[in-house]
Amino acid sequence: MEVGQMQRRWVDYTKSLFLEGILDGQFLQLQQLQDESNPDFVVEVVSLFFEDSEKLLNDLTRALEQPSVDFKRVDAHVHQFKGSSSSIGAQRVKNACIAFRNFCEEQNTDGCVRCVQQVKQEYYLVKNKLETLFAMEQQIVAAGGSIPILELSF
């Protein structure tokens, strides 16, 4: 595949992530922060997010397995997750966290357990999509091309 084709694939793929609501404008902000002095900024920040998230999901799952659930603690974890997903533009994860917090407030264990599943699903989806995107970027760069600059209007 030649570079122009790879770049077009990248554009289409990125566009689809926004259209499907998986990513929002905040991700664009991150891309705009990337420059020659920080060429791997997006990958770096997203990797931090992945690390953080794996821990948070484990903590959440464990907290909900306790015989007596500490909803304040669960809510604190979800709040953090909502914050970090919002910071990288992972819109669907963020929305799942917002719904989750309602169940925490109601102290509804079943609701919370369902929400963890939902949040996990959305998280693994965005993780998968972003890893695919980064792999495409590596291919483009390896072939001597540059990552296109997107101008998106919502």
Add this chain to the structure above:
Amino acid sequence: MVTASATASASASSSAAPILMGWDGDEKPHVLAVDDSFVDRRVIEKLLTNSACKVTTAENAQGALELLGLADGQQNFGNTVSKVNLIITDYSMPGMTGYELLKKIKESPTGKEIPVVIVSSEHIPTRIEKCLEEGAKEFLLKPLRQSDVNQLRSHLMKLGNPSDEGMVCMGR
């Protein structure tokens, strides 16, 4: 409705490009950014360096106080940072909140002159009010954008003027 166009050039100019403004003619303003989230610290650091600021980060309020030399019973001042022109702190942090940090800073003779900005992912009017009442210069909503930081920097310039006593709240 999303429309996309792409160019394969390496240089980009966007409407949110950082504004490079002079500060005292030569020195960059030194900003202390406090946030317990790795991701947010990294992002705010970049937003600030893009706006020609020098940045020090802390992951909690206690760490911030130590860097400022304001921690209770602090003996070791080896790690304290040079003149801080602005403090940006997250509101929700484990241990001491940004609000409590704000109070501690405003209580100290050296700290109280430093403008403090509170950042939060939650838009809660009573929270905003109490922070502003306690002396916060601004209250910003997360996630922060380059335009937020640029505007902040230009307010810093105005706040540096003793004749301007203004408080600004940025809503969304």
